[in-house]
Amino acid sequence: MDPARQYDSTDGPGTPTPAPDDVVWVLPGDDAHRTSLLVLPHAGGNAHAYAPWRALLPTGVRLLIGQYPGRGARFSEPLPERMADLVDPIVASLPADTDDLVVLGHSMGSLVAYEVARALTAAGRAPRALIASACRAPFLPNPSPVHPETLDDDALVTAIQTRGGTDDGILDEPELRELLLPSIRADFAIDDAYRHAGAEPLTCPVTVIGGDADPVVPAEALASWTQVTRADIVTRILPGGHFYFQSQLDAFLSIVTGVLDGGLVRSDAA
Numbered sequence: 001m002d003p004a005r006q007y008d009s010t011d012g013p014g015t016p017t018p019a020p021d022d023v024v025w026v027l028p029g030d031d032a033h034r035t036s037l038l039v040l041p042h043a044g045g046n047a048h049a050y051a052p053w054r055a056l057l058p059t060g061v062r063l064l065i066g067q068y069p070g071r072g073a074r075f076s077e078p079l080p081e082r083m084a085d086l087v088d089p090i091v092a093s094l095p096a097d098t099d100d101l102v103v104l105g106h107s108m109g110s111l112v113a114y115e116v117a118r119a120l121t122a123a124g125r126a127p128r129a130l131i132a133s134a135c136r137a138p139f140l141p142n143p144s145p146v147h148p149e150t151l152d153d154d155a156l157v158t159a160i161q162t163r164g165g166t167d168d169g170i171l172d173e174p175e176l177r178e179l180l181l182p183s184i185r186a187d188f189a190i191d192d193a194y195r196h197a198g199a200e201p202l203t204c205p206v207t208v209i210g211g212d213a214d215p216v217v218p219a220e221a222l223a224s225w226t227q228v229t230r231a232d233i234v235t236r237i238l239p240g241g242h243f244y245f246q247s248q249l250d251a252f253l254s255i256v257t258g259v260l261d262g263g264l265v266r267s268d269a270a
Contacts, residue, residue: 020093022073025065027054033062035100035128035260040090040109040116042165043191044184046071056253061260064098066090066112070183079186083194087115091123101127102260107216107242108191110135114228117202129259130206130229133252134217134242137224139197144216146188153181160184163216165243202229207259209236209252211244 024038025047037057039050047065054063068086069077080086090112094101101120105113110132117130136143146159157171170176208225210217219237226233236255238248245252 018069018074018077018089018093020095023067023089023093024095025051025063025067026095027051027063027065029054029057029059029061029063031059034060035102036062036064036095036098037256037260038064038066038090038094038098038101038103038113038116038127040066040086040103040105040112041068042105042107042109043187044160044166044180045106045109045187048072053253056249058257058260064094066109068183068187070186071180075179079182080190081186083111083115083190086112086190087119091116091119102129102131102256103127104131104133104256105135106133106245107135108187108194109133111138111191111194114138114202115196117204118199121203126203128262129204130202131209131256131259132206132225133209133245134211134214136217136221137228138199139195139227140221140224141195142192143218143221145192147192148185148188153177156181156185163242165246199228201227203231204229205231206233207236207255208233209238209245209255211240211242212237213240214242214244216242 039053041047041050047067050065057063066086067074068080069089070079103113103117105111113130113132117127120127146156148156151159157177160166160171170180206225206229208222210219210222212219222235225235238244238251240247
């Protein structure tokens with residue numbers, strides 16, 4: 001079966017078929033795109049958080065952002081229960097003219113990005129490069145599981161705030177919290193359980209980026225990504241915690257732009 005066709009929109013009675021533009025946001029630059037950057041959000045994240053990157057990327061790069069079930073225009077869909085619920089709709093919804101593609105994920109989004117890269121490779125459409133940020137290698141168990149099924153709402157909010165990356169004011173607002181927490185719980189349950197060992201190595205180069213003070217995925221754990229590809233791999237470590245790029249956005253996007261431009265940056269990891 002073509003991995004791009006694995007998504008079945010008839011999983012349950014009355015389940016709406018998501019529009020491709022709701023699954024993969026398309027944000028073109030001012031010039032005709034020469035390449036596309038597909039960004040996959042972190043656990044509990046959504047496409048809105050990454051949309052501002054469009055203004056900071058080269059004008060010839062088309063920004064594509066995945067939107068997971070249970071949020072935004074996909075709010076009415078069933079919450080995801082397994083990695084395929086995140087991956088398959090994104091692969092099926094990529095624009096038809098997505099030929100030159102770099103796939104990037106942050107935290108759990110790196111695992112989604114890896115699975116998207118695997119599906120595209122199996123379909124003969126391998127991406128040009130994969131960028132994995134602040135995430136363990138896919139064959140390793142989660143070093144910092146959240147166990148959302150054991151936490152009440154207050155404890156889950158505390159766990160999220162400890163990791164950073166979320167506007168605390170949103171989670172402090174009762175009505176917004178009630179809307180957001182179900183999808184956050186679903187994502188963390190997938191992240192806790194996901195592990196893919198024994199997969200065929202990718203054929204594209206991989207750039208791995210992390211924060212030097214990340215308590216969720218320590219910088220030394222990033223080296224294991226060398227086993228996921230037959231191509232070149234480099235690691236970059238920037239100052240900061242699990243969401244290091246929020247305070248290092250220029251440096252982070254400089255690395256990303258280097259990959260988009262076709263060259264891997266040199267590793268500065270020991």
